[in-house]
Amino acid sequence: MxxxxxxxxxxxxxxxxxxxxxxxxxxxxxxxxxxxxxxxxxxxxxxxxxxxxxxxxxxxxxxxxxxxxxxxxxxxxxxxxxxxxxxxxxxxxxxxxxxxxxxxxxxxxxxxxxxxxxxxxxxxxxxxxxxxxxxxxxxxxxxxxxxxxxxxxxxxxxxxxxxxxxxxxxxxxxxxxxxxxxxxxxxxxxxxxxxxxxxxxxxxxxxxxxxxxxxxxxxxxxxxxxxxxxxxxxxxxHQIEVKSLGLFVLEIIADEPGAYDPSLGEGLDQLIKQKKLFPPHEEVLPGPDSILYGPLSEFDQGDHSGIPMMPAPPAPLPISFRAPTWDFDNSPGAPILEFYATSAATIDADEDGLVDHLQITFNNPVDDSTFVPGKGIILQSNGALDPVDDSAMVTDLTGVYTDIADDAVVYFKLDHTASIILYNTGGEGVLTLPSGTLKNLEGLSNKVANNMTSLDHATPVLVDSELDLSLPYDEKFISLKFSEPLDESSVVDISTIKLLSLGVYGGGPIDLYGTTSVLGDQIIIRPLELGSVEDGIPSFISRLSKNLYFPNNPTGGAANIRLVSGFSISSDHGESYALPTNHSYPYDGPALSSIKRVNDTSVFLSVVQDELTHIISVTYTDYLESFNHLANAYVPATVSITTGDFTIVSQKIGSDHKTLELELSRLPVLGEEIAISQLRNITNSYGDDADTTPIYAQAVVLRFDGTEWKLVN
Structure with missing residues (x-):
């Protein structure tokens, strides 16, 4: 039943x-x-x-x-x-x-x-x-x-x-x-x-x-x-305006830029960086936990079969909300309204390595028309930053710093007219903002801001570079100088740095080879790629020296550094300077302020006799290279026997590129002499045309004293 x-x-x-x-x-x-x-x-x-x-x-x-x-x-x-x-x-x-x-x-x-x-x-x-x-x-x-x-x-x-x-x-x-x-x-x-x-x-x-x-x-x-x-x-x-999108959406686009309209990717990396540096002001709404855990609206009332009421846990889980626009209300229990600066930052709007503007962010949107000039905005920095020009607000910046009327961010120019500062993107200061300088949209005047540390939001910029091949073999360098100290733990991808010569033999950008390190405000490149002495391929140093030749400065040259897609470096404050992977190639960096292309002081260092092989090794203070790449042939040094009846069986440059190896027909005897000249220095050995007459290492005469070879001259 x-x-x-x-x-x-x-x-x-x-x-x-x-x-x-x-x-x-x-x-x-x-x-x-x-x-x-x-x-x-x-x-x-x-x-x-x-x-x-x-x-x-x-x-x-x-x-x-x-x-x-x-x-x-x-x-x-x-x-x-x-x-x-x-x-x-x-x-x-x-x-x-x-x-x-x-x-x-x-x-x-x-x-x-x-x-x-x-x-x-x-x-x-x-x-x-x-x-x-x-x-x-x-x-x-x-x-x-x-x-x-x-x-x-x-x-x-x-x-x-x-x-x-x-x-x-x-x-x-x-x-x-x-x-x-x-x-x-x-x-x-x-x-x-x-x-x-x-x-x-x-x-x-x-x-x-x-x-x-x-x-x-x-x-x-x-x-x-x-x-x-x-x-x-x-x-x-409405059509999407990329700059108005939130960070959440921008990062989604950046994860797969090729999947969307190309216009959405223009300036995307810089915009994301800006949004991270200057997030919209947020605050936790005051009041009971019902903002999160009780009924938010009629949407969360009645039948909770699909969305059970959120119980308040023992420890509250506050969620930040964007600060709402409260109705101005003086009734009992109404929110206490205050208008104040929440942060200050220095920026380099034109990215030339010199901090040029001060950015101040407030807790509420600013009524730009209420700005009172000359109130005395002070940015103390012990000379690291230029003074604030508070005669007017700046509203004509472009790019990621484009000013939006009556938003919560305002800009002021730094006065560089009497300054000797060349670059200072790492500069920090302490802001004093007088009360009554601005009002918000509800008519409230800003509170005074004292001792507010300005954040460094200016990224490091490449401001100078040097090249010196005139130093001994292990000291040659190319340096890239930035506008502030860098993070010395940074790993630099050398393939993203190019050199463009303006010399007679300059062509497209030259790939750099060697090791990189970060020291202070510089990236140091040691050009150590030498190639093989046997394969007929010119070493990087030799190619570089040839490429840099400039008639008006035969021992120097003229060239620019170029940074390409993917280059990145961070300052020791954490700001990153990066070129996105879709960056238009190439980026013109500064001209090298100093180029020393050749070493004309490669001197004799030592000589060693190998009794078993009859080979003597003559070592110099700089690299050697005996291959004439224009003629595609080896050009030996001039070696003559001034005293003795032995002969030179062969000669070659050692694998270390610093040693001339001479094979003798027999062991030497007391008093025999050898003269060595026209031994090519690597920094000008590429060819023998009118522009690149070889520069030679020190000419020497060696005498055998019965035990070892000694330098005579």
Missing amino acids: KRIFLAVMVVVLILIMDVPLGFTSEYKTASVVEVTGMVSVFKSGGEKSFTPKVGTLLEHGDRIITRKGASIALQIDSQYIKVGESTYMSLSELMSEAESGGDSTNIRLFTGEVWASISKPLGIDDLFKIETPTAVMGAKGTRFVVKYEASRNEQASTELVVLEGRVTMSTQAPVSGELGTEPVSQEIEMSANANESLLLDPALIQAISDEIEKRLKSGEIIDQINIKEIVETVAKA
């Missing part, structure tokens, strides 16, 4: 709930493929959190919190989801064979931002949605970012940025209704295509509602109003 009763109840429930008899569903999982920083996961219905790892499987209803600087990436079938920092979201639905007949993925975003990449187009019955408290985004096969910013003053917003494909955004717009009727909500749908963005905020909703009400008041009825036309006019998607 009980079995019959239960069967009847199941049939009744199916009929009441209108569930198809053949309907069955299965839950999917989301696999964690990347975790950075502090991330917490709360299981569906649970109060305790755990830290996910790569390979962790998350399920239907699980909730995720990322802290400041943290992120997590998930793979759900062909869907790749990346959750940005300071985000709270729920996997509210992960189902296969859902009620729609296909797979269903639904993400609920309470605050923060989420990137979605759907690599395989979804089926006609498949669903993929990201919901925020104010909108629902739907897609079939695309790449897009959704960002929701929570707020306490009803200024919450949902931002949609589409990088590929098309995404729809639907929401509800309140409408007063026809005359005499109660207000109603009108569902509206917008869309954005690749390289477009939509910002759904109260102002946009109000604009749509106002237009609908305007038509209702003109006599139209709601069913006759073309809502789609209104939305397309009022809520049209």
Whole structure:
């Protein structure tokens, strides 16, 4: 009897709930493929959190919190989801064979931002949605970012940025209704295509509602109003402006720049660097934990089957929010408003190695028109930085430092007119900003800032270079001097440094060979690549010396250093100077301020007799090279026997490039002499034309004293 009763109840429930008899569903999982920083996961219905790892499987209803600087990436079938920092979201639905007949993925975003990449187009019955408290985004096969910013003053917003494909955004717009009727909500749908963005905020909703009400008041009825036309006019998607994108989106583009519109990659590395250096001001909203753990809005009330209420844990998990624009309110309990500078930084806007501007960031947007000149902005630096010109704010900077009117950042020029500073990107100072210099948009004057350390945000710049081949073999160098001390632990890729000679034999950029090291404000290159004395290939030093020849300076030359794609170096303050991989080649660096191309002081060092082989080795203080590369032939030194009846069987340059090896026909006897001349120095041995007459090592006469060879002259 009980079995019959239960069967009847199941049939009744199916009929009441209108569930198809053949309907069955299965839950999917989301696999964690990347975790950075502090991330917490709360299981569906649970109060305790755990830290996910790569390979962790998350399920239907699980909730995720990322802290400041943290992120997590998930793979759900062909869907790749990346959750940005300071985000709270729920996997509210992960189902296969859902009620729609296909797979269903639904993400609920309470605050923060989420990137979605759907690599395989979804089926006609498949669903993929990201919901925020104010909108629902739907897609079939695309790449897009959704960002929701929570707020306490009803200024919450949902931002949609589409990088590929098309995404729809639907929401509800309140409408007063026809005359005499109660207000109603009108569902509206917008869309954005690749390289477009939509910002759904109260102002946009109000604009749509106002237009609908305007038509209702003109006599139209709601069913006759073309809502789609209104939305397309009022809520049209805008072309993406790269500089206005957040760091989260920019880094996604940088991970795969070739996958998106080329215009999105222009100046991308510099923009990312700027965003990291000057993040938007953020603060933790004051007040109860309900900002995160209680109901954020109607979106998180009522039935919590997919998004259980977030319980407040023993230790609060604060999430940083962008500082909201509070209504100015003097009533009891209203927020205390203050306007003050949060940071100062020195910048080198034209990247010439000289700090030229001061950047000051405030906690709220500045009303630029309220600036009071001459209040006495002081930047103390013990002479490392130029003084501040506070006669006017600077608004004409371009590139990553482009000023936006009435934002939270202002710029002032540093006065270089009476300065002897050549370069100083590592300079730091202490800022004094008088009160009343500026006001914010609410009319509050800035508080005084005393002893605020200015940060060094000017990257090191190549300002000078030298080359000296005139020194002994192990002291030759090429140096690249930068505008501030460098991180001496940096590893420099020598293949990203080229030398372009302006000499008679200069052509394309010359590859450099040797070892690199970082010392102080310089990169030192030791040109040690010598080649083989036997293979007829000129050594690098020989090629370099030939290439540098300049008629007006025959022992020197004229050349520029060129840095190419991929070059990077960091200062000892941590600022990086880098050329992106897509940088236009080549980059013209400074001319070498000093070039010493030849060594005309290669002198005799020692001589050794090998009694077993009859070979004497004559060593000099600099490299030797006996191959005439223009003639493609060896040119031996001139060796004559001034006393004795033995002969020279052979001669060659030793593998160390510093030794002339002479093979004698027999062992020498007391008083026999050898004269050596026209032994080519490596720094000018490339050829024998009019421009490159060989420079020779010291001519010597050696005499055998019965035991060893001695230098006579």
